[in-house]
Amino acid sequence: MTGLLPWLEWAGVAVFALTGALVAARKQMDPFGFVLLGTVTGIGGGTLRDVLLGIRPVPWILDPAVVIICAAVSLAAFVSAHHFEREGRTRVILWADALGLALFTVTGTAKALEAGAPAISAVLLGVVTATFGGIIRDMLAGDVPLALRRDVYVTASLAGAVAFALANRFVSPDLDDVIGFAVVFAIRGLAIRHGWSLPTYGKREG
């Protein structure tokens, strides 16, 4: 998957930046609020992964291309977000977030394996990469993180990261990215469409 990796990473950065900018629209921020929230969402998960792996400096310092992508996407959202009505925007946030979740699960797990992490830690770092950008976004915006709500979310990322690691080891490094991506996006997409959730603790309480 080596050749594809940077493209998948950039696509993940762009769609997560879009979700950050659309949350900024919902909170009626100014253009720099859009850029800040979009950028933090776009690069937050990968930055945390690289800090945990001990890659220094964090790669976007040496090559700020991803930051420029985030700023451009955020400003584009600022000038165009009003074309979506409110429900449309919520739907775009959900689906772009699902796409970013699938892309970052794959790239996060791949980069951790590349850096020499054992499989179980690589899976964890894939989930961290995929979920923490959105967690930081939601915390900055004062919302309960999507990742902690009831719907199947962390589950989808975890299943995809495991599928990626297994495919990388036992199937073929040429297919691992497709398999990992498909698992996350299918599970998360079905969960959005059908309102799936896992049984929660509270259900058994009353």
Add this chain to the structure above:
Amino acid sequence: MTGLLPWLEWAGVAVFALTGALVAARKQMDPFGFVLLGTVTGIGGGTLRDVLLGIRPVPWILDPAVVIICAAVSLAAFVSAHHFEREGRTRVILWADALGLALFTVTGTAKALEAGAPAISAVLLGVVTATFGGIIRDMLAGDVPLALRRDVYVTASLAGAVAFALANRFVSPDLDDVIGFAVVFAIRGLAIRHGWSLPTYGKREG
């Protein structure tokens, strides 16, 4: 204390993971919400300490035992938390958190000294290790962090870290862990039992 250190660390990770999982129960999360919140709470403080110290990669990437402990504790809490009624659960969270606070104050200060930090910074890193897992837990769950509420909390950790550093230097490295642990747990335990708080700013206001 070298021989005991990993065991105290694992015990601290386990009890903090338990508090994270019980907060997840209160927020009625699904099993993966339990695991995410339990794991972040269990390893958050130590991870921040190691990032600040510049240990790379963060140790649980090379040896994910603590992550497995967190996941196991969180899932065990998911299948058993309904045996406690609501008040019982709140009490378990408070006391497990106090135990974790005492354990992590000791291990955090010890690890920072071991890594060569001067005493005052080691004390600070002990407090950071002990308090930030819970701070991240409470922020993710949308609560005001326990560490910032009025009751004697940071105070207990700070007193214990100072006691540990003094005992390590002037008494004996064989007793420092017992002394540090006892100071934190005694102060924090008495504060919980008797509702102690320090005078707050507001008291003088009205």
Add this chain to the structure above:
Amino acid sequence: MTGLLPWLEWAGVAVFALTGALVAARKQMDPFGFVLLGTVTGIGGGTLRDVLLGIRPVPWILDPAVVIICAAVSLAAFVSAHHFEREGRTRVILWADALGLALFTVTGTAKALEAGAPAISAVLLGVVTATFGGIIRDMLAGDVPLALRRDVYVTASLAGAVAFALANRFVSPDLDDVIGFAVVFAIRGLAIRHGWSLPTYGKREG
């Protein structure tokens, strides 16, 4: 600017610590809450910058002077904050924050350039240094971050960081700090005084 850099850094740490302590006063915390919130606010932005740059350990571990400054300022605020009435305190928070924003924009950009970051990343790290201490402060206190509210804030920091980097390259390294500081403080100060804001997304909606 090399000679001045540590002094500007210490001044920035002190005024940001003051804003953290005054937010602690508003939330009626105890003395250790003041110290925790003051310290995190004072050193949070610079710590994040140094972690991203990969400087290890984080400098205040080797030389905890800035931490002692934060603790001293926070305790001084605890014993004296009641001399300000509520509105006075809010005004002091706003202006001290503006001063810290200007100081940290300059020192953050300067340190990143010194560490070898390309100009665009140095500008970004200047903004990160200047804004994240306050963002962490506001999130810990349960407020919407000042940096994400409508008034010209990130804008001021960004303009000053760009001015600093341009002055450093094309004017003179002796004047870059004065120019950068003046740009941030003038823009942010005028925004506070005249209630400036950029057009927000919401304005175009209804």
